[in-house]
Amino acid sequence: MTPVEKNKQLTITAYQRIFGDLDITGVDEFMSKDFIQHNPSTPDGQDGVKALVQMLISQGVPxxxxxxxxxxxxxDIVSLHSxxxxxxxxxxxIDIYRVENDKLVEHWDAMMQMPDVRANNNPMF
Known part of the structure; x- marks a missing residue:
C-alpha cells in the first residue's frame, strides 16, 4: 500500500469509527494529542472532538x-465527501484532514443540510 493509500484508509477508518460508530476511543487511537481544529465551533485537541461526539450522542444521533x-x-491531505x-x-x-505519523493532526470542514425545498434537481451526493 502506498503512503497516500495508507492515509486514505486511515482517514476513512477513523471517520467511520468516531462519527459513524460514535466511538470516543477512536479519538485517542486516530487523532494526535495536539489535533488542530479549523472548525470555529470545536476546540482544538482530542477533548474538543470527544465533546463533539458526546454532544451527537446526547442529541440522539444514531x-x-x-x-x-x-x-x-x-x-498528507485527505478529503472526504460524505x-x-x-x-x-x-x-x-466535506472534511479535509492532514495526516502525520499515522495520526489525524489537522481538520477543516464544510457542511450542508439537505433542504426541504430545492431550487434544482441536481443531486447533492
Missing amino acids: KQKIEFKHVLADG RYEMAGKEWRF
Whole structure:
C-alpha cells in the first residue's frame, strides 16, 4: 500500500469509527494529542472532538454507516465527501484532514443540510 493509500484508509477508518460508530476511543487511537481544529465551533485537541461526539450522542444521533461519495488524497491531505444523518435530517460534509505519523493532526470542514425545498434537481451526493 502506498503512503497516500495508507492515509486514505486511515482517514476513512477513523471517520467511520468516531462519527459513524460514535466511538470516543477512536479519538485517542486516530487523532494526535495536539489535533488542530479549523472548525470555529470545536476546540482544538482530542477533548474538543470527544465533546463533539458526546454532544451527537446526547442529541440522539444514531450510529450509522457513513456513505463516502469521494475520497481524495494528495500526499498528507485527505478529503472526504460524505453523507450523514443528524436530527432526522440528511447532511453532506466535506472534511479535509492532514495526516502525520499515522495520526489525524489537522481538520477543516464544510457542511450542508439537505433542504426541504430545492431550487434544482441536481443531486447533492
